[in-house]
Amino acid sequence: MSATVSAPIPMKRTMRDTLLSEILGQMDRGENVFLLSADFGAPALDAIRERHAERFINVGISEQNLINVATGLALEGYTVYAYAIAPFITMRCCEQIRVNLAILSQVRPMNVNLIGVGAGFSYEVSGPTHHCLEDISIMRTFPNMDVISPSDVATAAALGAHCLGLRKPKYLRLDAKPVATLHESVSGGDMRRGFKVMRQGGDVCVIATGSIVHKVNEVCAGLNIGLVDQMVVKGFDESAMVSLLKRYKKVVTVEEGFTGKGGLDAAIGTLILSNRLPTHLKAMGLKDNYIFHIGSREHLHEQNDLGRESILREASSVA
Numbered sequence: 001m002s003a004t005v006s007a008p009i010p011m012k013r014t015m016r017d018t019l020l021s022e023i024l025g026q027m028d029r030g031e032n033v034f035l036l037s038a039d040f041g042a043p044a045l046d047a048i049r050e051r052h053a054e055r056f057i058n059v060g061i062s063e064q065n066l067i068n069v070a071t072g073l074a075l076e077g078y079t080v081y082a083y084a085i086a087p088f089i090t091m092r093c094c095e096q097i098r099v100n101l102a103i104l105s106q107v108r109p110m111n112v113n114l115i116g117v118g119a120g121f122s123y124e125v126s127g128p129t130h131h132c133l134e135d136i137s138i139m140r141t142f143p144n145m146d147v148i149s150p151s152d153v154a155t156a157a158a159l160g161a162h163c164l165g166l167r168k169p170k171y172l173r174l175d176a177k178p179v180a181t182l183h184e185s186v187s188g189g190d191m192r193r194g195f196k197v198m199r200q201g202g203d204v205c206v207i208a209t210g211s212i213v214h215k216v217n218e219v220c221a222g223l224n225i226g227l228v229d230q231m232v233v234k235g236f237d238e239s240a241m242v243s244l245l246k247r248y249k250k251v252v253t254v255e256e257g258f259t260g261k262g263g264l265d266a267a268i269g270t271l272i273l274s275n276r277l278p279t280h281l282k283a284m285g286l287k288d289n290y291i292f293h294i295g296s297r298e299h300l301h302e303q304n305d306l307g308r309e310s311i312l313r314e315a316s317s318v319a
Helices: 015-028 043-051 063-075 086-091 094-106 135-141 153-165 188-193 212-219 238-245 264-274 297-303 308-316
Strands: 012-014 033-037 056-058 079-085 111-117 146-148 170-174 178-180 196-199 204-208 226-229 232-234 250-258 280-286
Touching: 012 015, 015 033, 015 043, 015 079, 015 111, 015 153, 015 170, 033 043, 033 063, 063 079, 063 086, 063 094, 063 111, 079 086, 079 153, 086 094, 086 111, 086 135, 086 170, 094 111, 111 153, 135 146, 135 170, 135 232, 135 250, 135 264, 153 170, 153 188, 204 212, 204 264, 204 308, 212 226, 212 250, 212 308, 232 264, 238 264, 250 264, 250 308, 264 280, 280 308
Parallel strands: 033 056, 033 079, 079 111, 111 170, 146 170, 204 226, 204 250, 250 280
Antiparallel strands: 012 178, 146 232, 196 226
């Protein structure tokens, strides 16, 4: 089975519909796959429900039970996808994730894939209850758990083969908005490495994750800087990343999440410190407070030092 996903991929499509289409293909081929939903729908989910009703369960608005049922099915040998809104599948059921997946998977291998839709400011007008800014930090804390944060539909499509072949718990944080394609193809090797170098540059490299990679790519176009799409925030090839970091005097991490809390900045910063690299790190993200005012995603970025000028300023300076 090829793990490379190539064109044609629609110019704009939601990550969830892309991944759900891959899961439908797995079910059509007879793979040992179950899909669970916490009363959360999508157009691509309808075909799964119609064609594979015996392997689809809607557990209702009960994310804790979603994890319990997913664990039971995984222990029986199924590859399980559990699907819900991102802040709820990560924060409403932290204890179930810790005990059933993180702890138990260390002694009983299982393949459970938590699909969280609505990463970052995806649901920007719904306020702080639906802004998902803590999920990378929380899920990175759990041992035995990979954290995957795709930026485009090509990466979302590649997740199908990646999840099927890697038997361990994983959290997949998907943006809720339709996104353009950044990568012509994403291979199995890309997913195992966990990041994709989009451009190499001079003294500065920007490492971003999730949908904000699109914005960073536009802002930094034409600059002599490196740009990396960090598609795996936990479970990536750390040796390969250290080799990349050694090339740069300054690294800027950009994420739609809180800085200084264990997110992307911590993943990269820990490597810089533990390998004693002479690399200056600048972390860009959200400060230590929730956002109550309503506005577009771009407005929320501008109000919280994630605007285009802020990114350009940090990417353009070495010290």
